[in-house]
Amino acid sequence: MEDRSRLCSVWLGSETGILKGVSVSRKQAFNFCNTSQLSRDQEVRALCWGDAAESELLVGSVDGTVKTFSVEKGVFTETRRCGETADGCFTGLATLGDSALVTCGECGTVRVWREDRSEAVMELNAGKNVCRMRQNPVHRHKVATGGKENGLKMWDLERPEKPVFTAKNLRDDWLDLRRPHWVRDVGFIPDSDKMVTCTGYHQVHVFDPSSPQRRPVLEAEYGEYPLTALSLPAAGNTVVVGNTHGQIAVLDLRKGLVRGCLKGLAGGVRGLQCHPSQPVVASCGLDRFLRIHALEDRKVQHKVYLKSRLNCLLLASRDLEDGGGVTEQGESQVVKEEEDELWDAMEQVQDVQKRKTDDEEQPQEKRSRKGQD
Template identity: 55%
Template sequence: MAARRCHVWLGAESGILKGVDLRRKRAINFTDFNRGQEISEIAWKDREEREVLLGCVNGTVKVFSTEKENVTEFRDCSGGEGPLRGLCVYNSSLVTCTESGLLKVWNEGSTDHVEVGRAVCRMRQDTTRPERVATGGKENALKVWDLERLQEPVFTAKNVRNDWLDLRVPVWVRDMQFIPASDKIVTCTGHCQVRVYDPSTPQRRPVLEVTYDEYPLTALSLTPDANSVVVGNTRGQMAVLDLRKGRLLKCLKGQAGSIRSVQCHPTLPLVASCGLDRFLRVHSTETKMLQHKVYLKSRLNCVLFTSRGNWEEEDAECTALEGVKEEEGDEIWDSMATVTDRTESKRNMDQQEDPKRRKRRKQTSTDPGV
């Protein structure tokens, strides 16, 4: 099962779902080329990671089975305008959000929906409390919604104070993530800021703000300990920022184009990133070294890490299987008869022939009267 060996899944502009086996540095296309169904969102449908949700720009949601290795379900989730900016599952119901701001919960036979504001850049679900999602975008402040009660947001962030020229600071939320074991939310903006909000306090402005470089930030992901966040920008730069002290820890180098998606492994100190340069890269968040680099031929929109952490055991198992196959192959080769070249075989026969007989055969072949 090639799909079960994949450690990273990616969605491309070409509409292809790609799976990557990092141990073998092997990439496999699991769906066909379809430019009209560009994959803009990707997420796990179940905790066992047997099915992958694929959100396409035309509003179609596909379900890919990692066991059957094909698309098992199509669903038309069109509505609103623009591509999907968020996709998740709550109580066996799909939850989608479009760029125009239409947030929908697709229950059986009915749908609940709410307008969350225009120019949405991202919708994210709280993994510890799946009934909560966060939204934000350009001139669309961070909001937290309860999927059980969609009438009003649970939390709405307040813009920061005016700058030193007493001018209003523009709002541009590009990505966000809930910090586990707390009510806090970390966001990144198109104006280079990383901000932390705490809805449990009366303060609606950020409780922490860090500025990284001078290019718009596009994606973020929390490290497994939730003390740091990895961010990427339109310049292809990535960095690990400390959320406790608000400082830069390290830079992750190697990218050559705008970063579209970043995801940290749930348990291992690894972070995967992809973007316009068509490469999947996996860095170590501890040593900042590039661990894996795989060329995937298409411009990439989104990346999804598997939660499996027993890679060493998988490597040992795969190595053992390969050793068994090699031994079986050696036995087969040893049991096969040796086939020699006809010219070489004839030369060997000539050498073994009696010299007098060889001389007599040559005279007979050159005699013109024969």
């Protein structure tokens, strides 16, 4: 188990309650669970890293338990109960630096748990029907929530009384009708305060808490089906969104235009994540496949069938070790070197032949004469 779990660079949670690890370089997938104790109550809804070194994995399941999976040992080490089943499934899971855990349920209660206490240290209510809670990767005490008829809110966990930022509803449309809210996923744009959301009404919104405008500063649309997941690539200015029909698009955040679509999916997208350093995006969803696309040429690099519907996805921040680009370059270099050697060898041979036929000085003289002629 240990060797297997250390190999894996992609982790997925499935609807059947199985934690899956995929080793991209070896093209292998592993199941980490007791096959005898499978049950739908264990359905994995959220995944996050337990520590900065990525040696522990936190798995949030439907029945309100958070299990700790040790990547080094390859086993589940700890199970703790975070909230009742009445709170609904987990919509977000995050860690605060000092071994504290942040959970959010569908009913909108965001709780902070310490390791030593069984009761929640802090609790705040983010409203009903929360679809997603995300943590700011830089300021880890800031989280964003949003859901159906529940606009985007940003909370500071150090001051939980009031949200730091509350989005305002969109302006009424040209018929003076109210436009409904439905935030499905949230992302933080790196190197700025801005946040980007995707909605169930196929819109992508960018909010800027630093500006006085509480309505979105940018509105873009993609397709005609609800957008379910979103992720921000390392190279800025773009966002990757996926919808319920299995269409993934890369949108430009400057003008809100579609830069390109990623093809190959058959079913709705549930999880999307871009690699923190490489230009690749991994997607999983109802069609039971993990697909890794390159963002540059938008081709499918890897496709793994994982047998159950997949709910969530987590990439290791280390290199994916996907042979792909790296080894090819290496190979071409090797080939070049070989060619160089070959040419060198040929020249040497010529020299040797000439030397063999005549004395050392004579050919040189001949050459010089020819040159003079």
